[in-house]
Amino acid sequence: MTDLSTFGFLRVRRTIFTLLTLSFILGFFHRFAPGAFSEAVRGEFHISAAALGTLASMHFYTYTAMQIPSGILIDRWGSRLNVSIGAVIAGLGSIVFGLAPSFAVASLGPFIVGLGVSTIFVGIMKSNSLWFQENQYGWISGITMLLGNLGSVLAAQPLAVLLQWFSWRSIFIGAGILSIALSILTNLFVRDSPQDAGFKPGNQYIQTQRVVSTKPWLLDLKTILHNKNIWFTLGAGIGTNSTFYAFAGLWGIPLLQDGFHLSNNDASLYTTLALAAYGLASLGIGWFSDRIGLRKPMIILGNLLSLVGWVGLAFLPWNPGWSGWLLYLLVGASASQIVITFAVVKEVVLPSISGMALAFLNAGIFLGVALLQSIFGWIMDISSNGNVVNGEPQYVFHDYIGGLLLFAAVSFVGVISSLYVTETHCQSLIEEKAA
């Protein structure tokens, strides 16, 4: 029997948030583990670095492609069912990877895992929108992003330590079993909305009711695509978040190695701390935006800081040391603006299609990362003009300037986009009646 007091409500809400967040963190493990165990995996299957890269990227292809379908499913059938099914699929994918007898079978693992974890992020964001008050959404989204992304920062070292005790195969099988266990707990304890858990509207905590759209999903998708605010918000998010992820995930480390001859370890410390700044600032910006009741100034500020960061990295006479730290931390912290863009996207559409809208923004950001990483690489190749020594292309700092300017240009488009985003005052602009 559910305890319907305020204490009972807060306990149920905490349990739901904790379970979904654990799945989200485990999703980050699945995402980064093939990279963290790269040597062991490559050694076992006798594959090149490029083949390992292709294997790991399978996760991102299915994950990105499945975002909008996941949003549609979550809007219609709720976070509980979709996250439970997704976590089982992810668990099975991890077990397939751990037991794989060949590289071909192993490649299926990240593919299946990407499919499974694609429901988790939108699932938790939708659940937060129903379980938390409107003026807490920025703060709770910030905590979600902080936990997920700090999980990815902290994962590298513990994963390396785990390898000293267990084989990579047993770690993947263990993670798979953990995912399946979390799926069972999610099914048992997560409820899609306070009403589903037996709580009645009327107390201060329950502001929204879960509403399911009765329209065909294609019509709902069309509504989202016709909403100008979604596009302006996406432009703003790509300007800060996609540029930063493209940098932290690929070009931020080689820039310090090629440009300043830093070791891999020293260089990766810069991107690791930039990611940590991103996570911590996510919490701060979400809380602050809720507190002042404004979203738009935070979005504009994020894009302006990001623009300053990219222009600074391209043109200022910086070096590894305090000036380098400052610029890396600046682009990392400015990327936290994404928390506010997620909140705005939820607030400018009907609550019944907020999952789809959140998924659309997330997919757009992921696509932006993939495109920006590739275009940055092409620009470097054009700049270095085929300078190859012993079959290896050689780059110097100058070859990175074009890519950094590309990021500055994308951030500038973000600044313009952010100026057109509607101020929501931390509230849903459109009310929807439960059927």
Ligand SMILES: NCCCC[C@H](N)C(=O)NCC(=O)O
């Ligand atoms: N390649 C990373 C893109 C990140 C997009 C967004 N900021 C995010 O964190 N999404 C959460 C997720 O795991 O989908």
